[in-house]
Amino acid sequence: MEALPPFLLFLISCFVSFCAGHPHSDDVKIHVDNESHLYLHLLDDYYIKDLRPASASNDTVLVTVDITITAIHGLDEVNEELQSSVALYTSWQDPRLTWNTTDYVGLHIITVPASKVWKPELKLIHTQYGSYKHFDNELVTLHHDGTVTWSTHANIRSYCPLNIAAFPFDAHVCHLELASNIYSLQQVHLKFQNPTGEVTFQTDTVQINRNSQWLVSSKTFQGEILTVMHPESFEVVAVSVELARRSTFYQCVILGPAVVMSLLVPVVFLLPSDSSGKITLGGLIMVTMCLSMKMLVDIIGVNRATLPNIAIYYAVTMVLTSLSITMSAIVTSIARQGPCRRPVPAWFSTIFLGRCGLRRWLCMDMILPGDRFTSFSAMKQTENEFTETDSDVTALKEGQELDSKDLPKSVRVLVGKYQSETEPRHYGSEWTEIARVVDRLLFILFLALFVLTSLALLT
Numbered sequence: 001m002e003a004l005p006p007f008l009l010f011l012i013s014c015f016v017s018f019c020a021g022h023p024h025s026d027d028v029k030i031h032v033d034n035e036s037h038l039y040l041h042l043l044d045d046y047y048i049k050d051l052r053p054a055s056a057s058n059d060t061v062l063v064t065v066d067i068t069i070t071a072i073h074g075l076d077e078v079n080e081e082l083q084s085s086v087a088l089y090t091s092w093q094d095p096r097l098t099w100n101t102t103d104y105v106g107l108h109i110i111t112v113p114a115s116k117v118w119k120p121e122l123k124l125i126h127t128q129y130g131s132y133k134h135f136d137n138e139l140v141t142l143h144h145d146g147t148v149t150w151s152t153h154a155n156i157r158s159y160c161p162l163n164i165a166a167f168p169f170d171a172h173v174c175h176l177e178l179a180s181n182i183y184s185l186q187q188v189h190l191k192f193q194n195p196t197g198e199v200t201f202q203t204d205t206v207q208i209n210r211n212s213q214w215l216v217s218s219k220t221f222q223g224e225i226l227t228v229m230h231p232e233s234f235e236v237v238a239v240s241v242e243l244a245r246r247s248t249f250y251q252c253v254i255l256g257p258a259v260v261m262s263l264l265v266p267v268v269f270l271l272p273s274d275s276s277g278k279i280t281l282g283g284l285i286m287v288t289m290c291l292s293m294k295m296l297v298d299i300i301g302v303n304r305a306t307l308p309n310i311a312i313y314y315a316v317t318m319v320l321t322s323l324s325i326t327m328s329a330i331v332t333s334i335a336r337q338g339p340c341r342r343p344v345p346a347w348f349s350t351i352f353l354g355r356c357g358l359r360r361w362l363c364m365d366m367i368l369p370g371d372r373f374t375s376f377s378a379m380k381q382t383e384n385e386f387t388e389t390d391s392d393v394t395a396l397k398e399g400q401e402l403d404s405k406d407l408p409k410s411v412r413v414l415v416g417k418y419q420s421e422t423e424p425r426h427y428g429s430e431w432t433e434i435a436r437v438v439d440r441l442l443f444i445l446f447l448a449l450f451v452l453t454s455l456a457l458l459t
Contacts, residue, residue, distance in 0.1 A: 060189050061188050065088070069241065084176070085154070109143055110141075111139050120190075167310055173240055185234055214243045215245075262450050273335040290318070310458070
């Protein structure tokens with residue numbers, strides 16, 4: 001037997017599959033015919049989707065609104081925009097879309113493309129600051145009594161002004177403002193499904209990007225309907241979302257090093273008074289603060305209307321570091337006045353080293369190295385170092401008998417020699433002690449400034 005042609009086999013297979021796939025073709029035909037007939041009856045040439053569903057020009061269309069924020073994708077700090085996904089549910093009455101269910105075999109509901117009927121067209125206000133993008137293939141549901149329900153899902157980028165004064169502990173309230181601004185309040189009136197006039201959304205159902213540095217700080221989203229004059233009155237659906245920054249990363253990278261560097265500023269004055277390491281440490285603190293400031297600018301950007309407190313804290317720390325370097329140079333200069341054989345003025349010594357001077361109030365020791373009143377044993381030790389060029393002194397050392405008139409002269413020589421060697425040493429120790437007192441005073445002062453600035457700017 002000769003085989004059938006391939007084309008004929010294809011036609012036979014299509015016929016068999018078509019007949020086998022529609023066992024209830026009569027029922028399907030009746031259902032399709034009724035729905036198609038209803039679709040053509042409602043959306044015929046007499047239905048104009050650009051006109052409001054109002055019987056008279058002064059009638060107001062009541063639109064019921066329900067908003068759900070399904071996801072928060074993040075907060076764009078550079079453009080100051082909140083990125084979120086919103087589910088919007090609206091319903092209204094359209095008398096032109098009513099029918100008798102008995103005429104269509106009990107058909108109560110029909111779904112048609114949203115582009116075929118009138119919609120309130122709620123859109124984002126100030127679209128020049130953001131975007132409002134609907135998902136494709138939107139549908140509306142028509143009920144036999146003229147009720148139209150429209151459920152849509154959109155990605156929104158809404159304008160959200162930021163105030164970063166409290167960075168990294170800042171929180172911001174962003175607003176989603178939707179309105180049908182082509183219709184006045186007299187033409188379209190909005191209301192929430194909740195009879196109280198406000199709507200609350202639980203944050204447990206909101207999805208937030210795991211990599212986002214923001215958290216929803218409030219337990220609920222608050223919504224309200226506002227009336228705006230522009231130039232006629234129209235209503236705006238406003239939803240508030242409060243976001244707080246995740247601050248753990250910034251505490252370790254920005255805040256922690258800033259506090260540590262600021263604490264090192266008063267530590268400069270704990271080093272020895274005549275040490276050059278005081279200025280070196282101050283310079284290292286200054287360089288570190290400059291690098292930290294550069295890192296902060298890279299993180300928050302430069303185009304900011306507000307100045308964060310952490311930046312002011314950096315600036316104050318740099319000023320205190322400059323002052324500490326200057327004061328360390330002055331203290332070091334004071335400590336090295338001794339080799340210049342400059343005696344300490346009496347009033348200066350009284351203020352710092354006197355009985356009721358600063359040294360006593362700062363709880364420092366009262367013993368001055370190299371006291372002015374030295375024992376005679378030190379004088380005798382100095383006597384052994386004298387040269388033996390003076391005949392009178394040599395005779396006194398060998399125990400020879402001297403005349404009474406020669407004794408005062410020898411004593412005067414010993415005392416003069418001792419004073420000429422001990423007075424510069426005494427001046428140096430006194431200047432060093434004054435420098436120590438000044439260091440202790442500056443340490444307390446700068447430590448107090450550190451505590452005050454930290455409490456004022458970081459809390």
